[in-house]
Amino acid sequence: MTEYYDPRLHDYDMYCYCGESWRHTVVILNVDGSPKNLTSYTAEMQIRNSKSGELIETPSIYIDSLGGKMLLSIPADRTEKMYTRDARYDLKIKSADGEATYLVKGKFIMVPNKTKD
Numbered sequence: 001m002t003e004y005y006d007p008r009l010h011d012y013d014m015y016c017y018c019g020e021s022w023r024h025t026v027v028i029l030n031v032d033g034s035p036k037n038l039t040s041y042t043a044e045m046q047i048r049n050s051k052s053g054e055l056i057e058t059p060s061i062y063i064d065s066l067g068g069k070m071l072l073s074i075p076a077d078r079t080e081k082m083y084t085r086d087a088r089y090d091l092k093i094k095s096a097d098g099e100a101t102y103l104v105k106g107k108f109i110m111v112p113n114k115t116k117d
Contacts, residue, residue, distance in 0.1 A: 013106045014089065019080040019113040022059075024072045026091065028103065035068025040096035043070050047108045050086040056108075057082055083110050 016022045028036040047057045057078060062071040072091070074082075090105035 010104045011106045012104050013109055015109045015111060016074070016079055016082065017111045017113060018083050019076055021076045022072075022074040022079050026070045026072065026103065028068045028070075028093075035066070037066060038063050038068055038070075038093065039065040041065070041093045043091065043093045045072060045089060045091040047082075047087050047089045049084050050088045056084060056087055079110075080113075083112050 014024060028038065030036050041063065043061045043063055045059050045061060046055060047059070048055055057074055059072045059074045062073075064070070070091075070093075087108040087110060088106070089108040090102055092100050092102045094100045
């Protein structure tokens with residue numbers, strides 16, 4: 001799934017099927033609708049248990065600097081172990097000069113798999 005964001009914090013719930021590779025693309029746009037240049041930016045996302053604050057997962061993030069895109073991913077062998085009822089996440093970018101911007105936050109809903117090997 002691809003979501004488009006301007007650089008203001010949005011609430012957005014993400015879904016992950018346990019035991020399946022999870023991928024999500026985020027595209028950041030400038031006010032004029034053009035992709036934000038993410039050259040020299042870093043990104044970080046954490047998924048935490050809402051009640052305890054315990055870190056559940058830190059997805060891999062690939063940044064397409066000129067396209068303003070970030071590909072978030074978690075491999076299947078890690079999603080397989082990720083079931084909790086109440087998880088939250090946020091995603092932030094940080095410029096080379098240290099300016100941090102939180103782009104999106106929300107519930108991270110993990111759907112247990114029904115088919116077993």
